[in-house]
Structure formats: structure tokens, C-alpha cells
Amino acid sequence: MSKKMWRTAISTHIGTKALVRGYELEELIGNLTFTEAIYLVLKGELPTEKERKMLDVMFVATIEHSIAPPSIIAARAVISGGNSLNVGVGAGILAFGSAHGGALEDIMKLLQENIDKTADKIVKEYLSQGKRIPGFGHRFFKDFDPRAKKILSFAKELGFYGKYCKLAEDMDRDPLSYNALITRTIAIAYALKGITEEAEHVGVFLPNSTSSVKIDPISYFS
Amino acid sequence: MSKKMWRTAISTHIGTKALVRGYELEELIGNLTFTEAIYLVLKGELPTEKERKMLDVMFVATIEHSIAPPSIIAARAVISGGNSLNVGVGAGILAFGSAHGGALEDIMKLLQENIDKTADKIVKEYLSQGKRIPGFGHRFFKDFDPRAKKILSFAKELGFYGKYCKLAEDMDRDPLSYNALITRTIAIAYALKGITEEAEHVGVFLPNSTSSVKIDPISYFS
Amino acid sequence: MSKKMWRTAISTHIGTKALVRGYELEELIGNLTFTEAIYLVLKGELPTEKERKMLDVMFVATIEHSIAPPSIIAARAVISGGNSLNVGVGAGILAFGSAHGGALEDIMKLLQENIDKTADKIVKEYLSQGKRIPGFGHRFFKDFDPRAKKILSFAKELGFYGKYCKLAEDMDRDPLSYNALITRTIAIAYALKGITEEAEHVGVFLPNSTSSVKIDPISYFS
Amino acid sequence: MSKKMWRTAISTHIGTKALVRGYELEELIGNLTFTEAIYLVLKGELPTEKERKMLDVMFVATIEHSIAPPSIIAARAVISGGNSLNVGVGAGILAFGSAHGGALEDIMKLLQENIDKTADKIVKEYLSQGKRIPGFGHRFFKDFDPRAKKILSFAKELGFYGKYCKLAEDMDRDPLSYNALITRTIAIAYALKGITEEAEHVGVFLPNSTSSVKIDPISYFS
Numbered sequence: 001m002s003k004k005m006w007r008t009a010i011s012t013h014i015g016t017k018a019l020v021r022g023y024e025l026e027e028l029i030g031n032l033t034f035t036e037a038i039y040l041v042l043k044g045e046l047p048t049e050k051e052r053k054m055l056d057v058m059f060v061a062t063i064e065h066s067i068a069p070p071s072i073i074a075a076r077a078v079i080s081g082g083n084s085l086n087v088g089v090g091a092g093i094l095a096f097g098s099a100h101g102g103a104l105e106d107i108m109k110l111l112q113e114n115i116d117k118t119a120d121k122i123v124k125e126y127l128s129q130g131k132r133i134p135g136f137g138h139r140f141f142k143d144f145d146p147r148a149k150k151i152l153s154f155a156k157e158l159g160f161y162g163k164y165c166k167l168a169e170d171m172d173r174d175p176l177s178y179n180a181l182i183t184r185t186i187a188i189a190y191a192l193k194g195i196t197e198e199a200e201h202v203g204v205f206l207p208n209s210t211s212s213v214k215i216d217p218i219s220y221f222s
Numbered sequence: 223m224s225k226k227m228w229r230t231a232i233s234t235h236i237g238t239k240a241l242v243r244g245y246e247l248e249e250l251i252g253n254l255t256f257t258e259a260i261y262l263v264l265k266g267e268l269p270t271e272k273e274r275k276m277l278d279v280m281f282v283a284t285i286e287h288s289i290a291p292p293s294i295i296a297a298r299a300v301i302s303g304g305n306s307l308n309v310g311v312g313a314g315i316l317a318f319g320s321a322h323g324g325a326l327e328d329i330m331k332l333l334q335e336n337i338d339k340t341a342d343k344i345v346k347e348y349l350s351q352g353k354r355i356p357g358f359g360h361r362f363f364k365d366f367d368p369r370a371k372k373i374l375s376f377a378k379e380l381g382f383y384g385k386y387c388k389l390a391e392d393m394d395r396d397p398l399s400y401n402a403l404i405t406r407t408i409a410i411a412y413a414l415k416g417i418t419e420e421a422e423h424v425g426v427f428l429p430n431s432t433s434s435v436k437i438d439p440i441s442y443f444s
Numbered sequence: 445m446s447k448k449m450w451r452t453a454i455s456t457h458i459g460t461k462a463l464v465r466g467y468e469l470e471e472l473i474g475n476l477t478f479t480e481a482i483y484l485v486l487k488g489e490l491p492t493e494k495e496r497k498m499l500d501v502m503f504v505a506t507i508e509h510s511i512a513p514p515s516i517i518a519a520r521a522v523i524s525g526g527n528s529l530n531v532g533v534g535a536g537i538l539a540f541g542s543a544h545g546g547a548l549e550d551i552m553k554l555l556q557e558n559i560d561k562t563a564d565k566i567v568k569e570y571l572s573q574g575k576r577i578p579g580f581g582h583r584f585f586k587d588f589d590p591r592a593k594k595i596l597s598f599a600k601e602l603g604f605y606g607k608y609c610k611l612a613e614d615m616d617r618d619p620l621s622y623n624a625l626i627t628r629t630i631a632i633a634y635a636l637k638g639i640t641e642e643a644e645h646v647g648v649f650l651p652n653s654t655s656s657v658k659i660d661p662i663s664y665f666s
Numbered sequence: 667m668s669k670k671m672w673r674t675a676i677s678t679h680i681g682t683k684a685l686v687r688g689y690e691l692e693e694l695i696g697n698l699t700f701t702e703a704i705y706l707v708l709k710g711e712l713p714t715e716k717e718r719k720m721l722d723v724m725f726v727a728t729i730e731h732s733i734a735p736p737s738i739i740a741a742r743a744v745i746s747g748g749n750s751l752n753v754g755v756g757a758g759i760l761a762f763g764s765a766h767g768g769a770l771e772d773i774m775k776l777l778q779e780n781i782d783k784t785a786d787k788i789v790k791e792y793l794s795q796g797k798r799i800p801g802f803g804h805r806f807f808k809d810f811d812p813r814a815k816k817i818l819s820f821a822k823e824l825g826f827y828g829k830y831c832k833l834a835e836d837m838d839r840d841p842l843s844y845n846a847l848i849t850r851t852i853a854i855a856y857a858l859k860g861i862t863e864e865a866e867h868v869g870v871f872l873p874n875s876t877s878s879v880k881i882d883p884i885s886y887f888s
Contacts, residue, residue: 011286016368029372034257034281038440055255059256063263064233064240064247070525074518074535081514082543086318087753091518091535093312094760099526101308146238150251296740296757303736304765309531313740316538321748342745359734455730460812462730469730473816478725480699485729503700508677508684508691508708530767534759539754590682594695 010041021045035059050158057154061147070095107135111164119170136172225302231394243267259279279376281370329357333386341392346416358394454485465489478502494602501598505591513538528618551579563614579614672738701725716824723820727813736761744842773801777830785836802838 011020020037023042028037032046035056039047047055075092079085087215096102110133114122116192126133152169233242240247243257243266250259254268257278261269269277298315301307318324332355336344348355374391377383455464462469464481465488472481476490483491491499519536523529540546556579558566570577596613599605609655677686684691686703687710694703698712701722713721741758745751762768776799780788792799816876818835821827 018286025283025286026368026372028285029283029369029398030376032276032282032301032816033278034260035255037282037285038256053252056255057252060249060254060259063259064242070521074521074525077514077517077521078535078539078541080543081518081539082541083538083753084319084749086315086323087538087541088589089223090312090315091538092227092537093315094521094527095525095580096308097306097522097526097531099524102526129413146248147251152246154252191527292743296743296747299736299739299743300757300763302763302765303740303761304763304768305528305531306759309760309763311528313744313760316749316753316757317744317747319744319748319753322748324748464730469727469814470816472729473727473813474719474723474820476726477699477722478704481726481729482700497696500697500699504698504703505691505695507703508686528763530759530762534756537752537756537759541750545752590692591695594692599697626706643670 009044050160054154054158054160057151061151070100103135107168108134108164110134111167115163115167119167122167123171133171135168231266272382276376276380276382279373283373292322298432325357329390330386332356333389337385337389341389344389345393355393357390453488494604498602498604500596501595505595514544524595551577552608554578555611559607559611566611567615577666579612599647613657675710679716719833720820720824720826727817731882736766769801773799773834774830776800781829785833789837790835799837801834838879 011018011025013019020028021040023040028040032040033052036047036052039051039055074095075088078091081086098106110122123133152161152165155165171181233240233247235241242250243262245262250262254262258269258274261273261277277313291312296317297310300309300313320328332344345355374383374387377387455462455469457463464472465484467484472484475482477496480491480496483495483499515536518539519532522535523532542550554566567577596605596609599609677684677691679685686694687706689706692720694706699718702713702718705717705721737758740761741754745754764772776788789799793841818827818831821831
């Protein structure tokens with residue numbers, strides 16, 4: 001039997017049966033929503049009704065990016081050159097990076113690595129070193145981000161408001177003078193973190209996540 | 223007031239309010255599933271429950287592409303070079319084209335342009351000219367495609383089985399000898415066609431649709 | 445001996461020796477200019493001194509695209525999202541297409557397919573059908589394109605001014621009233637055509653050439 | 667006068683005259699080789715004859731990558747999906763990254779940051795910490811890389827063999843037992859370093875250079 005060079009835990013074929021995370025694809029059609037199927041592929045198991053709802057909340061919160069960000073500009077420029085739809089979409093996705101969407105990943109790491117510190121200590125550390133706190137502040141939403149407010153509210157209602165959400169809100173509510181500058185934009189990230197607290201590959205969940213996601217690089221040459 | 227060079231009918235901002243197809247984004251969060259939001263963005267209106275269900279059926283049917291197709295190979299090769307997740311995903315999407323995913327668009331056009339002919343006449347025309355009928359036949363599923371069977375079954379149940387579905391099935395059921403060669407793979411396309419019968423930009427719906435989609439190219443230089 | 449799924453006529457390895465079009469790579473280093481090496485890879489043989497010079501003329505004529513075209517916008521947007529250099533360059537190249545750079549390919553086809561007609565007849569045909577003649581006219585250079593003038597001048601001097609160049613110039617010089625609208629921009633393409641008159645895969649030469657280049661698609665699924 | 671959002675020091679237009687690094691493009695056509703034009707665009711000045719020759723040596727050394735690396739696989743997979751040439755080329759370039767081509771940048775940084783240490787000290791430091799020395803070793807060329815040998819030989823002949831080249835060769839020649847494992851593959855990088863010793867944006871020279879190249883990110887949102 002030949003050794004396969006590339007392997008995946010996500011799906012396999014047995015004869016003409018396609019299996020996704022152990023479930024027959026045929027049985028999933030008509031029984032899952034798209035959101036449930038995405039959860040299954042990423043996490044390896046079916047979501048509870050609350051997890052499904054929370055994921056829908058987060059996905060719907062991201063459907064609108066207006067006309068200005070790099071991803072949209074790249075997509076439109078490539079289409080305007082006379083290329084097909086898939087090439088424009090591909091180029092748009094290329095534009096996500098550390099400066100566009102990447103803040104979600106950065107704040108998740110910050111929260112994860114500093115979970116045992118107080119919000120006050122973290123903020124003072126960052127500000128005293130002149131470092132920008134990722135995920136706080138938004139060029140449009142100066143006071144607060146309405147999407148973040150909604151997401152946090154659903155996180156509480158559905159039971160996903162955990163220690164990471166709390167730390168992030170504490171950092172925002174802290175009595176220091178920085179709170180005029182920071183908003184709750186990043187709730188998308190930390191509410192999500194609530195769901196995936198134990199997950200190893202948590203970054204994979206983020207639609208915008210990019211650099212240093214802990215995805216196994218394929219040892220192509222070995 | 224400055225004239226905007228780029229316009230979109232999909233979304234706009236009024237102050238800090240984001241509007242998607244006329245709905246406040248804030249109100250959509252928690253009230254729509256991801257599938258409903260996709261339908262809204264693409265069609266400009268909310269789906270009925272049956273349209274939502276049919277779309278979920280079609281989306282879930284496409285979640286598994288195994289490890290062999292060009293899109294997966296391109297994605298993995300790019301990641302193996304040491305790039306971030308978004309670059310791999312972008313490269314995967316670039317690989318969709320006339321020979322990978324494009325059959326969905328081709329069969330939709332064929333059905334649309336030949337809707338007044340009989341299945342028998344269409345098939346004879348194609349075979350006599352030695353042309354391949356797009357969307358029929360699959361390298362794995364020699365007898366029938368289980369996904370297509372499911373999709374067609376839901377199309378009937380939910381009321382989306384229209385003249386295009388019928389023509390496609392007639393082409394498959396025709397007493398000619400080609401039916402050993404063709405399967406119902408393309409049901410994804412024609413059931414979808416059932417939903418969007420009157421839509422002008424029907425191709426936009428297809429996740430894999432690529433070339434010659436009737437998207438307005440941006441007159442960038444004019 | 446195992447059958448190779450993918451094959452190339454361009455290069456091979458024998459032990460630790462890399463062969464490019466039959467030449468040892470080691471021997472090429474220091475003996476060829478980059479332009480000569482590009483010619484070798486594309487055409488399979490070394491250029492004459494005149495062919496090398498003509499190719500340098502054409503390559504240098506394309507080094508400047510200023511800041512406005514889709515390829516530059518896509519590249520800058522992707523870099524501004526926080527991605528590495530290769531991702532920006534890749535995105536820029538994606539933006540070339542039928543509406544950006546593609547005119548070079550279109551005019552080459554037009555000249556090739558209409559070489560037995562007179563310039564007068566071709567122009568009348570296009571204008572009477574309201575079709576735009578590809579490769580003539582430029583948004584910046586209203587009178588003539590200085591790059592095209594130079595390229596044509598070198599094509600004459602170096603002996604590459606053949607029937608395609610002549611037809612294109614005739615179309616430009618024709619006593620009809622369209623000559624105010626058209627320029628000699630496209631000389632890049634037709635001088636090049638002079639070099640490659642007999643070549644089958646002529647499009648491959650064009651840095652900007654894109655759609656319908658006669659490159660063998662890899663029969664990946666067969 | 668309107669303030670331009672995007673600026674470049676590389677080129678500008680004055681009326682219908684295109685200027686590249688201060689030179690009229692029209693005058694460059696026919697007077698520069700492609701290699702000289704690339705040098706001009708990147709460095710802002712014309713190369714000496716020796717610099718031109720050294721650059722040709724390095725460019726020609728990289729023209730052959732055979733059929734196996736990620737860049738070629740990504741390009742072919744994307745073309746096999748039925749896309750145009752530019753999309754395949756773009757996808758190939760996306761595949762360069764820290765694990766494919768990126769070693770050139772890593773070894774340049776290592777040499778730059780450790781130029782005041784001895785080869786012996788650097789190698790011992792890396793090996794004692796179990797870190798891999800970037801740019802040494804190659805999966806095909808176990809003894810030495812013939813391209814590297816050629817490049818170093820030309821670097822000496824043309825006067826570009828400086829302190830970085832020497833340090834790299836010392837690391838390779840060191841009496842420790844690691845020299846069976848390492849080769850001179852990376853000469854491409856350090857000979858180049860010889861040319862650009864004082865250059866600030868040295869990485870830009872490298873065709874394969876990717877992450878953390880010191881290119882100014884466009885402050886798109888400011």
C-alpha cells in the first residue's frame with residue numbers, strides 16, 4: 001500500500017462515500033446549516049445550538065466591509081484589469097494581513113498570554129513602552145463599535161462570556177485616561193475566544209486571521 | 223459634494239451606521255444566519271425559509287473537496303513555502319476556473335440557452351458534434367453523484383424543481399446510450415437555477431463560478 | 445521506471461547537473477545576460493545579437509507603469525494590509541488581464557488573422573461594426589506613444605520590421621479619419637511579432653499576455 | 667494643488683514624458699539592457715559594467731527551478747484549473763516564503779548582525795542551541811552547489827567579494843565537523859550582499875526575498 005505524502009484529518013473517501021469528520025457527507029446535506037458545517041470542519045464535532053447561534057452572530061457581524069479597505073481595493077483593481085471573479089476574490093483575500101484583520105489574532109494572543117495579569121497592569125505596560133494595544137480603537141467608531149456591543153451582549157446571553165471577554169472589557173473600562181482612545185471593536189475576537197478557550201488551533205476560527213496561525217505547515221520537502 | 227469614483231449597491235455608511243441592502247447591520251446581527259446574510263448580500267432581499275433551506279443544502283454539499291483538486295494543491299503548496307493562512311486560501315481560490323468548478327456555470331448557460339429544445343435534441347446536437355456536455359460525468363461518481371441526488375430531492379420537496387431541473391434530468395434520463403457516461407453531478411447548478419430563474423446575474427450565486435460572470439467590470443480608466 | 449505525471453521540455457536534472465534547454469546551467473552563469481537567458485527558456489535556443497538587442501528594447505520599454513494602473517494598485521493594497529513582498533508582487537500580476545495589458549495579445553491575433561487583408565479593409569470592417577481596434581489609442585499619449593516610436597525604429601534598424609509591423613503602421617497611417625484617435629502604442633506587440641513570426645506559442649513572449657495564451661493546460665484529472 | 671496620497675521615488679510623468687529615477691524612459695530604450703534597467707529601478711542609479719555583470723550572473727543562476735518546488739506546483743495547479751497565464755504566474759510567486767526562497771534573506775540578516783563575530787563563534791552558537799543555520803545545506807546538492815561556486819568565483823573576479831562573502835565562506839570552511847552538512851548554496855545571497863553592502867533596502871534586490879523586507883508599508887489609512 002502506498003504511503004500518502006499529504007494527509008488530512010478533515011475528510012476521506014471510502015469507495016464513493018465522502019466522509020467529513022467521520023460523518024457521511026450525504027447525511028449532512030439537508031441536516032446542517034452552512035454555519036454548522038463550517039463548525040464541523042474546523043472543530044471536528046457538531047456545534048450545540050448556542051455555539052451555532054454565537055458563530056452566526058460573529059459571521060453576520062463581518063459581512064460588511066464597505067468600499068475602502070485594502071481587501072476590497074485589491075479585489076476591484078484585479079477585476080478592473082479584466083480577470084474572472086475567482087481571481088478578484090483571491091486577490092481580496094491576499095490583502096488581509098497584520099495591518100488589516102490581523103488585530104483579531106494579536107489581541108487574542110495578548111489576552112491568552114496575559115490572562116493572569118490585571119487589565120490595569122497590561123495597559124500600563126503597553127502604554128509605558130509606547131506600544132499600541134492591538135484590537136482597541138477603530139478609525140470609524142471613535143466611541144464604541146456597535147458590532148462589538150452586539151457580539152458581547154450575545155456572548156453574555158449565550159454563555160460564552162468567559163475570562164478572556166472579561167479581561168478585554170476590563171482593559172476597556174479601566175479608570176486610566178486611555179479609555180477615550182480605545183473602543184470595544186475587538187469583541188469579535190474575544191467572544192470567539194470564549195467558545196474556543198481550550199482549542200489549540202484557535203486562530204483558525206477567525207475569518208481574518210493570518211500570520212502565525214498554528215496550522216501545521218506541510219513538510220513538503222521532507 | 224465629491225463624486226465617488228467607485229459605487230456599490232450593496233452597502234453604505236450613514237454616520238456610524240452601516241447599512242447592508244438597506245438594513246442596519248446592527249439589527250442583522252443575531253437575527254440572521256450566515257446563509258441568510260449571504261443571500262441578502264447577493265440578492266438584495268431576505269430569503270424565504272424555503273430559499274434559506276435550499277441554499278444551506280447547496281452550500282453543505284460543497285464543503286468537501288478532498289485532497290486532490292487544483293484548489294487544494296495550490297493552497298497547500300503556497301502554505302508549504304512558508305506563507306500565512308490568507309495567502310494559501312487566496313491561492314486556492316485562484317485555482318478555480320473553466321476546468322475546475324467552471325462546469326457549473328457552463329451547464330447553467332447551456333440550459334438557459336436551450337430551454338426551448340428537447341433534451342433529446344440537445345444531447346444529439348452535442349454528441350454529433352463531438353462536444354462534451356458540461357456538468358455531466360464525474361471522475362469519481364460513475365453511476366450517479368449522491369450529492370446531486372440529495373440536492374434534486376430537496377429541490378422537489380422545497381418547490382425549486384422547475385423547467386431547468388427538468389430539462390437537465392431529461393438529458394440524463396434520455397434513452398440514448400450516453401447515460402452510462404453521465405451523472406447528475408451538476409444538480410447543484412440546476413437546482414440553484416430553480417431559485418434564481420429570473421435573476422440576471424445568476425452566476426454570482428455559484429461559489430465556484432468564475433469566467434464570464436456578468437459582473438460589471440469597473441471602468442477604471444474612463 | 446515510473447511514468448511522470450508532469451513533464452516539461454524546459455529543464456531537467458541529470459544527477460546534480462541542471463540542464464536548461466539542453467545547456468548546463470553551470471555553463472550559462474557568467475556567459476549569458478538575463479535577457480538572453482529569458483530568450484533561451486522561452487524559445488529553446490540562444491538569441492542572435494540582434495534578437496537580444498530587440499528583446500532588451502522591448503523589456504526596457506515596459507519598466508515604467510507609474511502609480512495608477514490596476515496592477516500597481518492591487519500590489520500596494522495587498523502590501524498595505526501587512527503582507528510580505530512576494531504577496532504584493534503576486535497580487536499585482538493577478539491584475540493583468542483583458543483590460544490591462546491584454547491589448548497586446550488582441551492586436552497580435554488581429555494582425556495574424558487578417559494578414560492577407562489591406563489595412564484599409566480591416567479598419568473599415570472594425571469601424572463599421574462599431575468595434576474598437578485593440579492596441580490603438582492610449583489614455584495618456586493622444587498623438588503618438590514615444591515608446592512605440594522607439595521600438596518601431598529599432599525594429600527597422602535591427603531587421604525585425606516585417607509584414608505585421610507594416611500592416612499595423614498602415615492601419616495607423618490610413619487616410620481615414622480615425623488616425624487622430626489611434627496611436628502607435630502597440631508597436632511593442634508587433635515588433636515582437638516580427639521576431640516570432642513563425643512561433644506557435646508567440647503569446648508566451650508577451651510580459652502582459654494573459655487569456656487564451658496557447659499554453660498546454662495540464663490534464664490534471666485525466 | 668492636491669496632495670497625493672501615494673508617492674513613489676521611482677518614476678514620475680511630466681506631460682507625456684515618463685521619467686525613471688530622473689532619466690527619460692525614451693532615452694533608456696535601446697541604451698540599457700533589461701538587467702541595467704532593473705538595477706536602475708531598484709538602486710536609483712545606473713550600474714557599472716562590473717555591477718551589471720555580477721547581477722546577470724546572479725539572475726541567470728536562478729532561472730531554473732525544475733518541476734518540484736512549491737512555486738511551480740502552485741502555478742501549474744492554478745493553470746490546470748483553467749485560468750490565464752498571469753493567474754498561474756501570480757500564484758507561483760505567492761508560494762515563495764520563509765520556507766521557499768526565504769533562506770536568502772535569513773542568511774543575509776545573520777551575516778549582517780554577526781559581522782563582528784568569528785565564523786567559529788557563530789556556528790558554535792547556532793549548533794549549541796540546536797538552531798539551523800539558514801542558507802547552508804540543500805536537499806539536492808549534498809557536497810556543494812555548483813551555482814554557488816560559480817557566483818563566488820565571479821564575485822572574486824569582479825571585486826564584490828567582501829567581508830560578508832568571507833564570513834560566509836569561513837562558516838563553511840571551519841574545521842568543525844559540521845562542514846559535511848553544509849554547502850555553499852547561499853552564495854547568491856552573500857555575493858549580492860557584496861554589491862549592496864551599504865544599501866538600506868538590500869532585501870529588495872533578492873528575487874526570492876519575502877518576509878520583513880524593509881519596504882515602506884503604505885500608510886493606507888492615515
